[in-house]
Amino acid sequence: MKLSTRAIYSLRLMIYLADHAGRNTPISLKEISQEQNLPFRYLEQLVVALKTAGLVKSVQGKQGGYILGRDAQDIKALDVVEASMGHVELLKCLEPDAPCSFRDVCTSRRMWGMIQTRITDILAEYSLKDLSESDMKARLEQTLLGGVETGAAMICDCRSESS
Amino acid sequence: MKLSTRAIYSLRLMIYLADHAGRNTPISLKEISQEQNLPFRYLEQLVVALKTAGLVKSVQGKQGGYILGRDAQDIKALDVVEASMGHVELLKCLEPDAPCSFRDVCTSRRMWGMIQTRITDILAEYSLKDLSESDMKARLEQTLLGGVETGAAMICDCRSESS
DNA sequence: AAATACACTACTATAACGGTAGTATTTCTC
DNA sequence: GAGAAATACTACCGTTATAGTAGTGTATTT
Numbered sequence: 001m002k003l004s005t006r007a008i009y010s011l012r013l014m015i016y017l018a019d020h021a022g023r024n025t026p027i028s029l030k031e032i033s034q035e036q037n038l039p040f041r042y043l044e045q046l047v048v049a050l051k052t053a054g055l056v057k058s059v060q061g062k063q064g065g066y067i068l069g070r071d072a073q074d075i076k077a078l079d080v081v082e083a084s085m086g087h088v089e090l091l092k093c094l095e096p097d098a099p100c101s102f103r104d105v106c107t108s109r110r111m112w113g114m115i116q117t118r119i120t121d122i123l124a125e126y127s128l129k130d131l132s133e134s135d136m137k138a139r140l141e142q143t144l145l146g147g148v149e150t151g152a153a154m155i156c157d158c159r160s161e162s163s
Numbered sequence: 164m165k166l167s168t169r170a171i172y173s174l175r176l177m178i179y180l181a182d183h184a185g186r187n188t189p190i191s192l193k194e195i196s197q198e199q200n201l202p203f204r205y206l207e208q209l210v211v212a213l214k215t216a217g218l219v220k221s222v223q224g225k226q227g228g229y230i231l232g233r234d235a236q237d238i239k240a241l242d243v244v245e246a247s248m249g250h251v252e253l254l255k256c257l258e259p260d261a262p263c264s265f266r267d268v269c270t271s272r273r274m275w276g277m278i279q280t281r282i283t284d285i286l287a288e289y290s291l292k293d294l295s296e297s298d299m300k301a302r303l304e305q306t307l308l309g310g311v312e313t314g315a316a317m318i319c320d321c322r323s324e325s326s
Numbered sequence: 327a328a329a330t331a332c333a334c335t336a337c338t339a340t341a342a343c344g345g346t347a348g349t350a351t352t353t354c355t356c
Numbered sequence: 357g358a359g360a361a362a363t364a365c366t367a368c369c370g371t372t373a374t375a376g377t378a379g380t381g382t383a384t385t386t
Contacts, residue, residue, distance in 0.1 A: 001250075002254075003164075003254060005375065006375085028330085028331060029331080039377085042375065042376055045375095060333085061385055062331060063331080064383080064385085065332080066332090086164070087164075090164065090165060091166060107294045111294070115286070118281040122277055122278050122281065131270045167344090168345095191362065192363080193362080204345070208345085221362095223352045224353025224361075225362060229363090
């Protein structure tokens with residue numbers, strides 16, 4: 001049970017945008033792919049879904065790039081995950097209008113429903129602002145302690161598979 | 164983000180065994196596949212993992228079949244899911260010895276960690292006994308209300324994909 | 327005009343999913 | 357001992373998703 005890189009990369013892309021929103025200038029995928037060490041050509045595809053969902057706006061041409069579609073605090077991790085992966089729906093019968101006649105009595109279904117609810121709840125708790133700002137703070141602390149060089153990407157480099 | 168049928172079917176298989184453990188006789192896959200409307204040849208494969216994990220014991224030959232490896236209350240949904248799908252590990256860097264240098268500061272990682280923990284927590288809360296007994300009770304009530312015919316499978320027939 | 331960046335479409339290799347199928351072996355029953 | 361019924365083991369297979377790569381076109385700035 002692994003998460004797809006689509007969701008991970010998309011989230012990293014969005015957090016990067018949030019992190020550098022202060023520049024008030026479009027940020028190119030080239031920059032993101034270099035700084036975050038992600039495949040440029042792949043990001044190009046992933047960002048389409050984010051744009052469709054209104055999570056980013058694009059600026060074409062030279063000096064173009066992407067900016068957040070709305071304030072970082074108004075974009076939740078859940079928005080990004082759902083835009084990139086589709087709705088979090090573990091089972092068919094967890095959909096609102098599932099035709100199963102045991103919907104309301106099936107204990108397994110209730111169990112999976114609880115799990116699904118918890119997943120979406122937590123994802124909805126974290127905004128891009130939370131994710132970028134608290135990383136920012138942690139980075140500062142760790143820098144003061146001499147742990148990690150400043151400016152390094154604070155998002156995990158870990159993929160979902162190849163270490 | 165859909166769950167695999169492996170996990171769903173395996174859980175239904177195990178709940179069926181728990182449900183009929185009172186018979187004190189091995190239960191064949193043929194019976195389970197018929198009663199639960201699951202592909203026999205597929206169950207044959209799934210049960211291998213369950214047996215390897217010690218969740219079921221097999222009895223060969225005529226009148227053979229499978230029985231629970233231990234008491235229903237001592238087998239958690241988590242056991243079944245992990246036996247059939249492997250460990251619930253959303254990200255590489257959530258593994259205990261991940262080499263990521265940002266392990267402890269990465270907020271995304273903490274967020275996914277919380278989600279993963281909640282998943283395993285809930286799965287660990289439910290034993291086969293819980294899953295089968297409460298369904299039993301619900302079935303009884305619904306039968307009294309004239310809702311569903313007795314003896315019908317109480318586990319959702321819903322697959323993870325084709326409705 | 328050139329450079330830069332998004333936009334769109336197509337292609338591809340690999341793996342996982344969700345099975346089906348054949349055959350061998352064990353064991354019970356008659 | 358001959359079936360019948362069951363697990364055991366192995367191989368195969370079509371479809372889909374994943375994780376990209378690649379080519380080309382278009383908009384915009386300098």
